[in-house]
Amino acid sequence: MTVYNIYIFNREGTCLYYYEWNRRTDCNMPKYEEFKLLHGMLFSIKSFVTRLSPIDGKNSFISYRTNKYKLHFYETPTGLKFVMNTDLAVENIQDTLHDIYNKIYVEYIVKNPLCKLNEPIQSSLFRTKLDEHVKSLPFY
Amino acid sequence: MSRQNSARADGKKVSSELFTLTYGALVAQLVKDFESDEAVNKKLDEMGYNIGVRLIEDLIAKGNVGRCHDLRETADIIAKLGFKMFLGVTPVVTKWSTAADEFSLILENNPLAEFVELPSGHENLNYSNILCGVLRGALEMVQMEVEISFVQDALRGDDTTELRVKFIKRLEDAIPAGEE
Numbered sequence: 001m002t003v004y005n006i007y008i009f010n011r012e013g014t015c016l017y018y019y020e021w022n023r024r025t026d027c028n029m030p031k032y033e034e035f036k037l038l039h040g041m042l043f044s045i046k047s048f049v050t051r052l053s054p055i056d057g058k059n060s061f062i063s064y065r066t067n068k069y070k071l072h073f074y075e076t077p078t079g080l081k082f083v084m085n086t087d088l089a090v091e092n093i094q095d096t097l098h099d100i101y102n103k104i105y106v107e108y109i110v111k112n113p114l115c116k117l118n119e120p121i122q123s124s125l126f127r128t129k130l131d132e133h134v135k136s137l138p139f140y
Numbered sequence: 141m142s143r144q145n146s147a148r149a150d151g152k153k154v155s156s157e158l159f160t161l162t163y164g165a166l167v168a169q170l171v172k173d174f175e176s177d178e179a180v181n182k183k184l185d186e187m188g189y190n191i192g193v194r195l196i197e198d199l200i201a202k203g204n205v206g207r208c209h210d211l212r213e214t215a216d217i218i219a220k221l222g223f224k225m226f227l228g229v230t231p232v233v234t235k236w237s238t239a240a241d242e243f244s245l246i247l248e249n250n251p252l253a254e255f256v257e258l259p260s261g262h263e264n265l266n267y268s269n270i271l272c273g274v275l276r277g278a279l280e281m282v283q284m285e286v287e288i289s290f291v292q293d294a295l296r297g298d299d300t301t302e303l304r305v306k307f308i309k310r311l312e313d314a315i316p317a318g319e320e
Contacts, residue, residue, distance in 0.1 A: 059206070059207070076197075076200055076201075077200055077205065077206060077207045077208075077282050078196060078197060078200060078281045078282055079281075079283075080197075098201075098204070101201055102201035102202065105197070105201075106197050106198055106201045106202075110194045110197040110198060111194070111198070117193065117194070
């Protein structure tokens with residue numbers, strides 16, 4: 001199993017962090033365009049899912065899959081969005097994404113007063129810890 | 141809920157006295173730095189706000205709480221989870237307005253003001269005003285605009301310490317350019 005890449009967006013849709021472990025294709029556009037495109041799509045899927053849901057559909061978007069890969073989505077009540085692409089064999093990883101939020105983002109960004117909250121993450125400590133954490137996942 | 145309990149069990153605890161005294165030193169310094177009690181109140185609120193916007197992430201991550209659907213639920217989480225987790229006390233939620241958009245938090249004992257006596261000449265100082273800022277900042281991050289004020293303060297001779305929370309409006313999500 002494989003983890004391809006991760007995106008972290010804030011409430012305004014700024015991409016705070018992007019990292020790729022195992023991406024095999026390039027999408028032929030500047031990164032910032034890609035972030036905008038992805039965030040727009042997530043926003044649309046969310047409202048689409050909520051509107052079309054025959055039952056209470058809040059927070060019901062957690063992933064989608066194509067025949068090649070699977071995108072996992074986790075949103076905190078503060079509007080942070082964690083997005084991870086993996087291969088198809090990976091099951092529900094909401095807990096994993098929550099762990100990344102709880103153990104990595106909160107510990108190394110929120111609790112570091114030198115890290116501004118709404119700007120792309122520069123902290124190398126964060127980068128290292130996230131990398132270690134993801135590499136230790138059973139489905140990496 | 142199991143995660144919530146384990147998070148609290150291994151959460152690092154520091155002596156509340158250290159915290160109380162540090163806060164006291166902060167207020168004493170501000171009183172020295174600023175001319176009026178109002179300016180000190182404002183500064184404390186500002187500092188609290190900056191703390192609140194960060195603290196909310198910690199609360200949500202450790203407490204594993206979801207989005208609240210109404211103000212009653214919010215009040216419950218503030219009192220039973222937020223205050224409990226960070227200050228070790230549970231204020232009483234009471235005095236709901238008929239429209240259910242206002243409530244009061246009653247603190248029987250205020251951990252910030254444990255060893256404090258207000259000197260005369262500071263009748264307008266809200267000693268624990270940082271709490272207002274913290275709540276305001278934290279709730280703003282979950283898209284709620286609120287107004288918070290001290291209506292009673294045990295330090296000023298009232299029976300209890302009472303924080304009044306007033307819900308103003310829900311802040312809307314930013315919509316990405318080109319979406320409706």
